[in-house]
Amino acid sequence: MAESIRVGLLGLGVVGGGVARALRDKAETIAQRVGRPIEVRGVVVRDPSRQRDAEGLAISTDASDVLDDPDVQIVVEMMGGEDPAREYLLRAIRNGKHIVTANKEVMAKHGAEIVAAATERGLEVAFEASVGGGIPVIGPFKLDLLANDISRVTAIINGTTNYIITRMSVGGADFATALREAQDAGYAEADPTNDVEGIDAAYKLAILSTLAFHARVHPDQIYREGITALEPSDFRYAKELGYVIKLLAIGKRDGDALEVRVHPAFVPAGTMLATVDDVYNAVQVEGDLVGRILFYGRGAGAGPTSSAVVADVIDLAQRIVGGQVRPSGAVYTERPTIIRDILCRYYLRLVAADRPGVIAKIAGILGEHEISLASVIQKEDVLTGEHRYAEIVFMTHVAREGAMQRALETIEALDVVSSIGSLIRVED
Amino acid sequence: MAESIRVGLLGLGVVGGGVARALRDKAETIAQRVGRPIEVRGVVVRDPSRQRDAEGLAISTDASDVLDDPDVQIVVEMMGGEDPAREYLLRAIRNGKHIVTANKEVMAKHGAEIVAAATERGLEVAFEASVGGGIPVIGPFKLDLLANDISRVTAIINGTTNYIITRMSVGGADFATALREAQDAGYAEADPTNDVEGIDAAYKLAILSTLAFHARVHPDQIYREGITALEPSDFRYAKELGYVIKLLAIGKRDGDALEVRVHPAFVPAGTMLATVDDVYNAVQVEGDLVGRILFYGRGAGAGPTSSAVVADVIDLAQRIVGGQVRPSGAVYTERPTIIRDILCRYYLRLVAADRPGVIAKIAGILGEHEISLASVIQKEDVLTGEHRYAEIVFMTHVAREGAMQRALETIEALDVVSSIGSLIRVED
DSSP states (O other): OOOOEEEEEEOOSHHHHHHHHHHHHTHHHHHHHHSSOEEEEEEEOSOTTSOOOOTTOOEESOTHHHHTOTTOOEEEEOOOSSTTHHHHHHHHHHTTOEEEEOOHHHHHHHHHHHHHHHHHTTOOEEOGGGSSTTSOOHHHHHTTTTTOOEEEEEEEOOHHHHHHHHHHHHHOOOHHHHHHHHHHTTSSOSSOHHHHTTHHHHHHHHHHHHHHHTBOOOGGGSEEOOSTTOOHHHHHHHHHTTEEEEEEEEEEEETTEEEEEEEEEEEETTSTGGGOOTTEEEEEEEETTTEEEEEEEEOSSHHHHHHHHHHHHHHHHHHHHHTOOOOOOOOOBOOOEESTTOEEEEEEEEEEEOOTTHHHHHHHHHHHTTOOEEEEEEEEEEEETTEEEEEEEEEEOSEEHHHHHHHHHHHHTOTTEEEEEEEEEEOO | OOOOEEEEEEOOSHHHHHHHHHHHHTHHHHHHHHSSOEEEEEEEOSOTTSOOOOTTOOEESOTHHHHTOTTOOEEEEOOOSSTTHHHHHHHHHHTTOEEEEOOHHHHHHHHHHHHHHHHHTTOOEEOGGGSSTTSOOHHHHHTTTTTOOEEEEEEEOOHHHHHHHHIIIIIOOOHHHHHHHHHHTTSSOSSOHHHHTTHHHHHHHHHHHHHHHTBOOOGGGSEEOOSTTOOHHHHHHHHHTTEEEEEEEEEEEETTEEEEEEEEEEEETTSTGGGOOTTEEEEEEEETTTEEEEEEEEOSSHHHHHHHHHHHHHHHHHHHHHTOOOOOOOOOBOOOEESTTOEEEEEEEEEEEOOTTHHHHHHHHHHHTTOOEEEEEEEEEEEETTEEEEEEEEEEOSEEHHHHHHHHHHHHTOTTEEEEEEEEEEOO
16 A cells, blocks of 8 residues: 555544544544545543543653654544644654644634735645534535525534533423533533634634635624523514524624624524524525535534544645645735624513603613614513503614614613513514 | 646536636635645636626637646646546546535546546546535545544435425425425426436435445436435324424444445434424434534535635645645445345334234234334324325334335235325334
């Protein structure tokens, strides 16, 4: 058999273990597709004492055993986190190695730097696994959608929050209970902040938006709201109004600017996005030629993620064999990002004194800010001490975010308003 | 600017017109992405008198103006049909030209021959547009899913029939009315045979299965049933039982063999596939690593199809510029195809005499063939002349197709059975 293609792995956790397994179990098929065998030269781990399915692998805790091994052609990074992953990737590139990475945080924050360093040296950076696990999303943007001007990306891109939301929606659980269920099922970490606050989704949206709009988008530019404030009643009202609630990651072109935001949203029931439940992910893309398309699948886990990592390795290896390495050298446009000026419909739930004229008063304030109402629901009486309160839900017509926020300040200050429950954007 | 990449177009109908428009309107962006401008050297049409948006294009009725022009590097075939498309493509390849084609019939029937001829000469054949319009499906199979063993492909792959079926399902229309609506909306042709008999879907399934299973599948090997026999009552029963009816194209690996079939099927309501309505298409793929993924979008029309064609042109042009042309040279396994031995659940609707013991008799015959019942519905009385008939619906547990067909012969011959209405497979 011909000389092998030599890879080094960084990380042997859930994803790294899955990749090592796939490279071993599918060695014959992969060799057939590449034209040469793929050989794992070494694996770098943090803690060598942890039990691992490491049969036949050269395990080391010293990153230089992979990064500085002149025989390694492709470094596959599956450590996650910003440090030391960024440093390792840049060092691997300086040493002339191609990169395959599943690291959304590093690609979202430092993708531009890493790709530029690689391009300069004629090397490739493949990162299909960084968004949507095994769902092909990076590939389509780089290839199949090239002829399109993309106007919008709408994604359910964090499996943990979608699982929690599905529990709250279907089972009527409150957030704390649903989170615990997700933790018990192994879908949420002990510290769930990254997921439930939308941080993970923002990383992925930064990567998707960069590709979709040929513009550099940093996670810091993304407006972000998590799912911790959602209450069971929001899910009940959503259902009554013909919607489901999803944590959406939205990238939208608005003239020369971009709207990039992660937040819970009302999605019309019966649409493809509304049907995406449990840990599944979906990325919906709207292009001028292709119209609306959607990609769906499991966004995490050993299998799906290693599907994407190994595909990137095979693709790169094929290109190395054929002498057809193809650094990205993408051209980016700088685009400002906006959030205060977005236009959408809103769902507003608040608790107010159960007195005549309250709805009229609130509607009046909304009207002063040029926000008109589509519907109002007043249903449950809430008794607090000697006062009677009512939960009131407003659905607005299309309004400006800035106007809505200003109206809300005024409404919140009203004597008759006890609390603002939720303000959720409606994405039709 | 650098020397252009020169393409020749065959066909300037809906798709060809869309492609010519996109190449013209997006010339600047495309040139930026390719590194050189793309120049349309000539366009071959059948009928030069038809009104066309042909501004600035060199139109000819003589195919050799494109096929034999030594300057043309890529021939883009958008004529459709088997002849003379096959001959033109082979001639273009003999003349050293790369191929981009949207022609499902030619790729389904002669793909192996065409790809082999191209590979022999170091040329590429790109055919993303032949299946699913602008939905990336060919690309993912060739790239993103490479690490997977694919066990199953389940697709809604013909927009015309999905539109008709949606009309019958949502609007309660009968087939003839729904077909007329589809024709009025421009979604069905005057002679709808290719669509409603599942022939078009079988072409696409042949292409998908060839890619998914690394096996050559010819449309003649595909079992095929169209949608013409579906009746409004089937849609009503489906709804009552928690299903929707879809025309599915299914490719399934069963050991060393393949099941490849196109037929109407019961699909559980609320699933992603069941949510695919109107002219939309979806391709669902199950792989050992990636699990279940799905691609969704418009499967036809000038925009979506030209999105795929132009992406193939850009991709090929980038590779020509970089000296990185990459003929497929795929390795195929020969696999037998089967249909009589498939296992699934069935929906059976029949009209029988409204007499005691009829259901028991039919259930008995099914039982003799080791087919057990999941549920029975008897609802509507049908009066024909002096006899009273009842429509009876049986849902079976998993059974063998061969056994079902044999049972059906016996049932049909019963005195008390007036007619077999429908036998529809259930795909969970």
